[in-house]
Amino acid sequence: MTTVINLPPSLDEKTFEVVLEQLAPVPIDEKVLLDGRHTRWASPYGLTALLTVAQTRAEKPALVAPEAEETGSYWARTGFFKYAEELFEMHGTVHRARASGESDVLLEITPVAKSEDVHEVVGRIQQKSSAILVKELNIDAKATMGFAMTLSEACQNIVEHAGRGGWVAVQTYRWQKRLGRRVVVIAVCDAGVGFRQSLESAQGRRMSDRWDDGMALEEAVIRGVSRFRDPGRGQGLAGVRRYIGRWDGKLSVRSGTARIAIVPSWDEDVPLEEKLPPFPGAQMQITIPERITDR
Template identity: 60%
Template sequence: MTRLIEVPTQFDDRSFDQFAAAYAQAVDGERLLFDAHAAEWASPYGLVGLLAAGEAAARRGERPLLTAPANPDVVSYWARAGFFREAADLFEVHGKVPKVKVAVESEVLLPVTPVRAAEDVHAVVSTIQQRASAILSSELGLDPKATMGFAMALSESCQNIVEHAGTGGWVAVQAYNWRRKLARRVVVIAVADAGVGFRHSLEPTQAKRFGERWGDAAALEAALIQGVSRFRDPGRGQGLAGIRRYLARWEGKVAIRSGTARIAIVPRWDDDVPLKDGLPAFPGSQVLLIIPEQVSGGAGGPSKQ
């Protein structure tokens, strides 16, 4: 039996729960058909999240199916962003996919890239560093020194996959105009995996401390707010706390979804909820980092449609 899972027409962090709810209804043994034919736009978060769903579906049963976007501009963008290069290994893809070169263009700072081991993390950072540096300073108005912190944030968010997921994942980095409230340029880092998730990773060292409160939400709080890790060595597990400090300095946003919970450090330009629990279950973890264009002397912030 095949189960249809619709990919939202505007697929980003805000519509992800709708996608996760459809995915959560699937049962073992069903073949999943991810239908993106009506997709009009997908953020980096949507693209890497769709790959994570494909990997998880393949583990549960038959190789999943994927219907590519029908809109030629949309499917071309997905191809240039590196999505189909990775999707070919996970899905049986139906629809017309253009044979275009994966872009390293002004918008796509880093196309969808697999992260399986520490060497991949180093390669990702070295690939993007020079171009990111130019965009952060010229387009976003960040101090040139901020690019070191950007490399750290990118590295730590990818390293999270290597150390905690128990499987591989993907990262994508893009720059675009965010129109949710005020027009601003932003750089967005999205990282997703279909691994064990934060609760399972931290359970051996943290569950007893939290007692009955222990669950996906408590695990995310422990990791992002308290900086705990499954590693007991001094100096480990500061990655997410380091990301939080860096983004706070530049009025950025971090949001992490894992299992049935989502936590966010919400800057003043955004209206997200700091902690959500009881969400549709989705495997692994999905991380979103947003660095906005800096506005001198006032509240600034991005916006997106």
């Protein structure tokens, strides 16, 4: 039996919950078909999270590619199909990426599993992002190094804690509805052990009575707690938080059944959501908005 999971027209961090709600009751060894025919847009989070869905299934899932030419071509430009073809049984038109000059894709979807991958990601983002961050997002030239540091630490979360590989992608786009400004978005998604299990693996760690995914996220993201006893650990996410604070950005991390967010004034998200449909690993999104300067 195959269960059909409908992908929403716009696939992003929020609407991905619709996918997970449909997926949650389906046993992992049961075949699923993700129907993306009517999907018209996807954020880096939507695409990287979609790849992690395939990693969680015992039976190779099927995916129907978007029907819209423009959408399929964009998904190809992000490098999505390169990995999707390995993980999914593909249906519909799978577009091939064509070389193009200007692109809003700062970093194509890139697998991250080991330290060398982080070096690769950081090297590539520095080449491409500097001019865009300065010219399009009005971010201080000096801060572009901080952007690469943030990306590095976010990716290392996979290398250090996930226990299996994940994906990263970076893109800029105009966030007309919510913000009316350009944003740069980093998505880092994996289907590994997740924050709760990672912290539980710490030797000698005592769990409180209300220990759950939400509390694990609070510990790791807000208080910088790590599974390692080394006091220098936990600085990566603290660094990410500092960077987004400096540039009025947003950080959100989903793990297990909870999602935590550092919410800037321009957004109306809630700081903590619990009792979400369960999903393995950790899915992170960092959003840095265009800086408004007094002219």
